[in-house]
Amino acid sequence: MNPPGLSYDQAPPFSVPLRFFLTAPWFLVLAAALLLWEGPGIIASRWLPATLALTHLVVLGFMAQVMLGALSQILPVVVGVSIAYPRWIATLVHVPLTLGTLALASAFLGSGPVGFQIAVGLLGFSFSAALIAFHRALWQAPVVTDTVIALRCALGALLVTVALGLLLSGYFGWGGFSLPILQVTNLHAAWGLVGWTALLVAGVAYQVVPMFQITPLYPAWLSRGFAPVVMALLIIGTALILSNWPLAATVTGAALAVTLITFAARTLLLLHQRRRKIGDPTLVYWRVSLISLTMGAAGWLLTRWMPGWPPKPAVEWLLGILLIVGFPVAVINGMLYKIVPFLAWFHLQAHLLGRAKLPHIKQLLPETPIRRQGWALLITLLLLSTAVLYPLFLYPAALALGITGGWLGVNLWRTAQRYRQALANNAALDQ
Amino acid sequence: MGQVTTFMSDDHRRCDHLFAAAEEAAAQRDLPTCRTRFQEFQSAMEQHFIMEEQALFPAFEDATGNNMGPTRVMRLEHQQMREVLAALAEALAADDLDEYLGQAETLLILMQQHNIKEEQMLYPMSDRALSNSQAVIQAMQQLQAGSPP
Numbered sequence: 001m002n003p004p005g006l007s008y009d010q011a012p013p014f015s016v017p018l019r020f021f022l023t024a025p026w027f028l029v030l031a032a033a034l035l036l037w038e039g040p041g042i043i044a045s046r047w048l049p050a051t052l053a054l055t056h057l058v059v060l061g062f063m064a065q066v067m068l069g070a071l072s073q074i075l076p077v078v079v080g081v082s083i084a085y086p087r088w089i090a091t092l093v094h095v096p097l098t099l100g101t102l103a104l105a106s107a108f109l110g111s112g113p114v115g116f117q118i119a120v121g122l123l124g125f126s127f128s129a130a131l132i133a134f135h136r137a138l139w140q141a142p143v144v145t146d147t148v149i150a151l152r153c154a155l156g157a158l159l160v161t162v163a164l165g166l167l168l169s170g171y172f173g174w175g176g177f178s179l180p181i182l183q184v185t186n187l188h189a190a191w192g193l194v195g196w197t198a199l200l201v202a203g204v205a206y207q208v209v210p211m212f213q214i215t216p217l218y219p220a221w222l223s224r225g226f227a228p229v230v231m232a233l234l235i236i237g238t239a240l241i242l243s244n245w246p247l248a249a250t251v252t253g254a255a256l257a258v259t260l261i262t263f264a265a266r267t268l269l270l271l272h273q274r275r276r277k278i279g280d281p282t283l284v285y286w287r288v289s290l291i292s293l294t295m296g297a298a299g300w301l302l303t304r305w306m307p308g309w310p311p312k313p314a315v316e317w318l319l320g321i322l323l324i325v326g327f328p329v330a331v332i333n334g335m336l337y338k339i340v341p342f343l344a345w346f347h348l349q350a351h352l353l354g355r356a357k358l359p360h361i362k363q364l365l366p367e368t369p370i371r372r373q374g375w376a377l378l379i380t381l382l383l384l385s386t387a388v389l390y391p392l393f394l395y396p397a398a399l400a401l402g403i404t405g406g407w408l409g410v411n412l413w414r415t416a417q418r419y420r421q422a423l424a425n426n427a428a429l430d431q
Numbered sequence: 432m433g434q435v436t437t438f439m440s441d442d443h444r445r446c447d448h449l450f451a452a453a454e455e456a457a458a459q460r461d462l463p464t465c466r467t468r469f470q471e472f473q474s475a476m477e478q479h480f481i482m483e484e485q486a487l488f489p490a491f492e493d494a495t496g497n498n499m500g501p502t503r504v505m506r507l508e509h510q511q512m513r514e515v516l517a518a519l520a521e522a523l524a525a526d527d528l529d530e531y532l533g534q535a536e537t538l539l540i541l542m543q544q545h546n547i548k549e550e551q552m553l554y555p556m557s558d559r560a561l562s563n564s565q566a567v568i569q570a571m572q573q574l575q576a577g578s579p580p
Contacts, residue, residue: 077547077548078547078548078551079552080501080548080551142552142556143551143556145551147551207547207551208543211543211546212539212540212543214447214450214451276451276454277451277458278454278458278532279458338540342540342541342544349511360530360533360534360536360537361533361536361537361540362532362533362536363533
């Protein structure tokens with residue numbers, strides 16, 4: 001008999017997370033194509049329909065794809081609970097998420113209310129399936145660790161993000177009710193980036209930073225307190241904004257920014273103290289990500305408190321680049337390079353059972369393309385930031401983004417190919 | 432943190448540090464140092480496996496009446512790690528440091544996802560389930576002292 005809720009069942013089938021990981025990079029390529037198509041005019045405002053389409057291609061198409069795919073893999077390891085019916089859930093989440101992201105982007109780009117209606121249906125379905133499956137698993141966790149607390153908060157924040165997003169899409173799709181669009185959009189973005197994204201990254205970081213980089217552990221006050229404090233501040237800030245108390249809401253926002261900077265700075269310090277001295281390519285992605293988070297949060301603070309520096313479109317764009325492309329995209333990109341080759345190796349090992357020599361991880365995904373694609377990502381980040389001030393840089397920035405995304409897609413695809421090849425070779429030996 | 436969690440997590444960190452020392456020597460192309468460090472690492476790992484397989488897991492299975500659940504998977508993963516450790520030893524025997532580094536990367540991820548499962552769930556559950564955790568820790572210390580360093 002298993003104790004209630006405890007299941008050490010081995011990981012879900014490789015196809016479950018892999019479909020998300022192989023789809024996601026191509027949304028960066030789509031985002032790059034949209035940037036090229038729109039040209040420098042897109043930088044005029046964060047509120048342009050094309051800007052909103054672009055943002056959602058990245059946050060839904062790339063970030064949410066990988067984050068939801070990875071959760072189905074991570075939960076059995078860090079929480080000890082596996083997702084029931086993994087293949088079904090994966091299909092029910094992946095297909096409508098992919099199509100819904102395309103529908104939403106095309107709705108922003110002019111396909112009108114019908115586009116928003118389709119997006120509401122598809123994305124509502126996808127996220128409902130994911131939220132039900134993951135929440136069910138997380139609340140059955142046999143031991144409530146700091147990571148479990150952070151993941152519960154992250155999924156709670158995802159629920160709020162999705163609800164606000166559906167509300168906004170519903171408003172554009174059907175109308176018939178009034179909505180303070182500006183406030184709701186800002187709240188939707190804050191819950192998505194600071195709640196869902198930062199808390200998921202933190203919950204995973206508590207495990208993978210000390211373990212894979214061999215660093216000291218996070219101090220208990222941080223790993224225990226970070227997620228609840230962020231959630232409390234988000235709730236208070238939301239209440240203050242909705243009750244039209246902007247100054248108090250700004251103070252709460254400042255407290256959130258300081259909390260995020262504390263997490264990022266402490267993680268950078270841990271990485272500095274690591275015992276594993278060899279150059280691990282994914283270390284660079286972590287550092288770029290955490291520095292972007294620090295700069296984004298500090299930039300947000302400054303734009304609100306420094307006289308004579310009101311939030312201008314350029315500043316808002318820069319913060320968006322740092323807090324979306326810099327912080328999450330970079331760390332997700334780095335984590336994919338740890339997860340995908342390991343899973344390929346892990347499933348090969350299970351299939352081959354010592355009948356053939358296994359390729360090791362660096363043969364499944366060599367370091368050279370990882371490093372080169374990492375440079376491409378860094379260049380993309382710098383070019384995008386430059387384009388905010390010098391719009392003509394938008395063209396090379398868009399090209400760089402497309403190259404980065406496509407390169408990531410190809411690297412992961414090749415790993416999947418090597419996996420299939422190894423399986424096929426073994427099947428040939430059996431005959 | 433409970434006693435078992437603290438004692439065993441500390442032993443994980445000891446193994447981690449030995450792993451890092453051997454890997455660093457391999458990255459610096461220092462074959463003799465890598466061989467010495469790897470031997471220290473491999474015997475620390477084997478000691479840790481034995482402490483779990485001969486003392487902690489049986490005690491956990493007795494206390495919970497469950498020998499098909501978490502401990503079964505942990506034993507399987509020990510076997511997987513022993514295979515990669517053998518591949519590391521083979522790479523050193525063949526003076527192939529690139530092969531060593533590739534296998535080391537594989538082992539690190541395999542080992543750490545295993546450690547996460549133990550430190551996040553199995554050890555805290557052992558602390559909760561075992562009425563005699565001090566005696567189990569003593570038994571493990573004896574196994575550690577009894578096996579070659």
